[in-house]
Amino acid sequence: MAVEFWNIPDGLIKVFYAFAGLTVIIFVLGFWGKIRIWSKGMDADQELKGMGPAGLVWLSIIKFFSSDCIFAKRVFPRSVIRGLMLMGIMWGFTILFLGTAGRSLNYYIVQFLEGGIWLLFSLILDTAGFLLLVGIGFGLYRKYIGKPERMVKNAQDGILLGLLFLVVISGFLVEGIRIAVLNPPAADWSPVGFVCGTMIKALAGTEALKSLYVVVWAIHFLFAFSFIAYIPFSKYEHIFAAQISNYLFQEKWKKKEIPRDWVFQEEIAQRRQARQNAAHPQPENKTT
Amino acid sequence: MLCKVHLEGFTPAEKEILDMTFFHPYDKLEAHDGKLIMNYGSGRLCPGTNDFGENCKNCRYVPFVVRKILRRQENFVFGGKPV
Amino acid sequence: MTEKPFDFTEGLTKKELIELDACTRCNECLAWCPVQDVTDDPNISPPARIHAYKGYIEQTHTLKGRLFSSKKVSTAELKNFKDSLWKCALCGTCGEVCTVGIDTKKLWWSVRRKIAASEVGCPEVLEKGPLQNYHKLRSPFPFELAHKYKIWFPDDVEMADKAEIGYYEGCGCAWDSPQMAEGAVRLLDAAGPFTMLDPDKSWCCGFPQAAGSGEWSIMAELANHMVKAFSDKGIKRLAVSCPMCLDIMKYLWPYFYGDELPFEAMATVELLADLVEEGKLEFSKPVEETVTYHDPCAMARPFMGKPILEPPRKLLNAVPGMRLINMERHGKLSRCCGGSAGERAVNPDISANIARKLFMEAKQTGADTVLTNCPVCYLNLATRTHTTPHPVVEEWRAYEDALKINDITQYLAALL
Numbered sequence: 001m002a003v004e005f006w007n008i009p010d011g012l013i014k015v016f017y018a019f020a021g022l023t024v025i026i027f028v029l030g031f032w033g034k035i036r037i038w039s040k041g042m043d044a045d046q047e048l049k050g051m052g053p054a055g056l057v058w059l060s061i062i063k064f065f066s067s068d069c070i071f072a073k074r075v076f077p078r079s080v081i082r083g084l085m086l087m088g089i090m091w092g093f094t095i096l097f098l099g100t101a102g103r104s105l106n107y108y109i110v111q112f113l114e115g116g117i118w119l120l121f122s123l124i125l126d127t128a129g130f131l132l133l134v135g136i137g138f139g140l141y142r143k144y145i146g147k148p149e150r151m152v153k154n155a156q157d158g159i160l161l162g163l164l165f166l167v168v169i170s171g172f173l174v175e176g177i178r179i180a181v182l183n184p185p186a187a188d189w190s191p192v193g194f195v196c197g198t199m200i201k202a203l204a205g206t207e208a209l210k211s212l213y214v215v216v217w218a219i220h221f222l223f224a225f226s227f228i229a230y231i232p233f234s235k236y237e238h239i240f241a242a243q244i245s246n247y248l249f250q251e252k253w254k255k256k257e258i259p260r261d262w263v264f265q266e267e268i269a270q271r272r273q274a275r276q277n278a279a280h281p282q283p284e285n286k287t288t
Numbered sequence: 289m290l291c292k293v294h295l296e297g298f299t300p301a302e303k304e305i306l307d308m309t310f311f312h313p314y315d316k317l318e319a320h321d322g323k324l325i326m327n328y329g330s331g332r333l334c335p336g337t338n339d340f341g342e343n344c345k346n347c348r349y350v351p352f353v354v355r356k357i358l359r360r361q362e363n364f365v366f367g368g369k370p371v
Numbered sequence: 372m373t374e375k376p377f378d379f380t381e382g383l384t385k386k387e388l389i390e391l392d393a394c395t396r397c398n399e400c401l402a403w404c405p406v407q408d409v410t411d412d413p414n415i416s417p418p419a420r421i422h423a424y425k426g427y428i429e430q431t432h433t434l435k436g437r438l439f440s441s442k443k444v445s446t447a448e449l450k451n452f453k454d455s456l457w458k459c460a461l462c463g464t465c466g467e468v469c470t471v472g473i474d475t476k477k478l479w480w481s482v483r484r485k486i487a488a489s490e491v492g493c494p495e496v497l498e499k500g501p502l503q504n505y506h507k508l509r510s511p512f513p514f515e516l517a518h519k520y521k522i523w524f525p526d527d528v529e530m531a532d533k534a535e536i537g538y539y540e541g542c543g544c545a546w547d548s549p550q551m552a553e554g555a556v557r558l559l560d561a562a563g564p565f566t567m568l569d570p571d572k573s574w575c576c577g578f579p580q581a582a583g584s585g586e587w588s589i590m591a592e593l594a595n596h597m598v599k600a601f602s603d604k605g606i607k608r609l610a611v612s613c614p615m616c617l618d619i620m621k622y623l624w625p626y627f628y629g630d631e632l633p634f635e636a637m638a639t640v641e642l643l644a645d646l647v648e649e650g651k652l653e654f655s656k657p658v659e660e661t662v663t664y665h666d667p668c669a670m671a672r673p674f675m676g677k678p679i680l681e682p683p684r685k686l687l688n689a690v691p692g693m694r695l696i697n698m699e700r701h702g703k704l705s706r707c708c709g710g711s712a713g714e715r716a717v718n719p720d721i722s723a724n725i726a727r728k729l730f731m732e733a734k735q736t737g738a739d740t741v742l743t744n745c746p747v748c749y750l751n752l753a754t755r756t757h758t759t760p761h762p763v764v765e766e767w768r769a770y771e772d773a774l775k776i777n778d779i780t781q782y783l784a785a786l787l
Contacts, residue, residue, distance in 0.1 A: 038392075235422075242395065
């Protein structure tokens with residue numbers, strides 16, 4: 001079963017909540033800032049016609065789970081390995097994020113992570129973490145070692161990948177140390193954690209491990225929250241936008257012929273009206 | 289290295305059109321002795337095989353206005369330097 | 372009274388604003404961009420421009436921007452951005468390969484419009500040349516419209532006063548690549564009656580102004596005039612030789628006219644392919660050579676509707692003995708010729724180098740002739756029209772004998 005806040009002093013738990021709150025505020029403000037700018041745009045597409053901020057938020061969330069997005073459909077034709085990398089990072093992070101949310105749900109609302117469910121949950125999360133690690137590892141390799149022929153460089157890209165890498169590593173270390181100290185049954189259902197734990201056990205004694213645990217746990221949440229707060233202000237803002245852009249891409253015409261005036265519909269209607277008014281002016285009201 | 293073709297007997301109105309036709313850098317018409325030399329074509333001396341490009345592998349397109357002028361010329365000279 | 376600061380978001384669509392946030396810097400487009408091919412400069416790549424423009428929006432619209440940077444984007448920065456923006460040939464390949472589906476062609480047109488309206492304006496050579504010419508003559512070329520057909524319209528072709536089939540050659544064909552127009556009218560004439568506008572009424576389509584100079588203010592008058600002029604001629608199907616004219620007719624004319632066009636605008640090759648199918652046109656002379664066909668960017672990656680890739684190939688296959696080889700990059704990912712969107716005037720060296728790459732790829736097919744279907748593609752592949760320093764062009768000329776360049780309609784007209 002899940003063990004929350006094991007071995008964590010109360011003071012640190014309060015700091016954790018403070019950071020969590022701050023992160024959520026910054027993240028939401030950042031996302032909201034984007035939505036605000038998007039909704040200032042002209043209505044030129046049927047799909048976005050009349051959409052206000054709420055509609056755009058909903059579209060952003062719902063299209064994240066479209067097959068175009070989660071199967072990285074536009075990436076695979078360009079490069080299978082980059083498609084796999086993207087899926088690893090995307091799925092890995094999403095599952096871990098939802099998993100952590102699930103653990104909060106389990107802790108505060110209804111305990112469901114018990115027995116078989118817990119084991120399956122652990123396995124899925126560990127796998128997700130592993131896929132995420134592989135994805136990030138490949139990303140870092142592509143950025144710094146096997147570089148593509150032409151590349152727009154930006155330090156931010158490397159910083160983000162590095163930050164994410166540290167989040168995952170520290171996460172596995174946390175799990176590993178806990179497994180090493182507590183020796184829970186069926187620990188091999190968290191395979192990566194189990195392997196970490198086995199390696200760590202050989203390095204230090206229980207007390208040292210417990211102290212290290214607090215440090216690594218703190219590092220994990222600090223990095224994780226920093227990463228999440230940074231998302232809307234970095235190129236990772238594409239997690240809000242890319243799925244919409246993908247959805248609207250003109251390739252959609254393959255499924256049905258898009259009517260000729262799908263662009264600037266409202267403006268065309270206004271101009272049509274103006275032309276009709278000019279061609280058939282209303283008679284002036286004559287007063288005697 | 290370009291086919292040279294002499295143009296003569298053109299009216300001022302036609303000259304106005306010729307100036308509009310050849311306004312690209314290496315395309316300019318050269319004037320010599322009342323004749324215009326048109327630099328046009330593939331890069332060879334015009335072999336003078338026939339009617340301006342329809343069957344000439346080497347010739348690029350010769351604008352219709354130019355073909356009209358050339359067809360009027362009795363002593364139409366293909367290629368070489370102007371005499 | 373303080374001046375209202377320039378609003379970088381005004382006039383952009385919701386989709387465009389979203390797309391600016393969607394770019395992941397995956398670098399896929401750099402591998403395909405023709406300008407990158409010849410400059411290897413990531414600072415002028417699509418992601419660099421997207422992130423720069425996004426930065427201007429953030430600087431002027433967000434709290435982060437107002438806190439951490441100056442509220443106004445500097446003129447020097449905008450000038451830099453303008454240079455980069457006008458190095459783009461608007462070929463749209465970046466959008467075709469974009470892993471998040473950014474419609475870059477529409478985006479760049481909109482951003483050009485914005486920058487042209489800002490304090491830095493569009494490049495001077497375009498402002499003083501094509502744009503001024505348009506204001507005076509309704510044509511980007513410095514010639515009176517009355518002369519528009521005089522270079523190329525053949526004496527032995529009859530133009531009807533009114534007809535259901537119309538032809539519009541466009542300024543590029545009229546002045547730069549007249550063989551397209553002559554070939555087209557010969558083919559149309561062979562199939563039945565056709566009509567064209569009186570030359571005085573045959574204004575520019577608006578592409579050099581809207582796409583080249585970012586000047587959209589002329590479009591309302593232009594679109595309304597042209598649509599009325601075509602309608603007055605009774606035209607139901609309009610064959611358009613220049614792919615860029617066709618592109619803007621389908622994308623912007625309906626918007627500025629205020630309605631769907633009352634006629635069907637189609638590529639000349641599309642109409643000709645239809646006429647062949649209807650049995651109104653056939654080719655009797657066989658060919659004994661191999662050709663390759665270059666898909667122009669505005670047909671391979673048009674703004675609206677399906678790419679026009681099959682009709683020209685259907686047309687070519689209707690010729691007895693035709694052997695057609697495709698280039699490695701053909702169809703939707705066909706190469707840019709480097710000639711469009713003001714590139715020839717603003718960045719002649721980039722333009723010539725891009726064209727040379729296309730020429731070399733065409734040569735590699737081993738074909739005898741490369742067929743183009745755009746006045747600018749033809750023009751830019753013809754080395755004699757380049758102003759670049761000699762070493763680039765002279766080296767290229769050495770190959771020119773090895774591969775003949777011809778326009779598809781002129782080529783086919785000779786085979787009637």
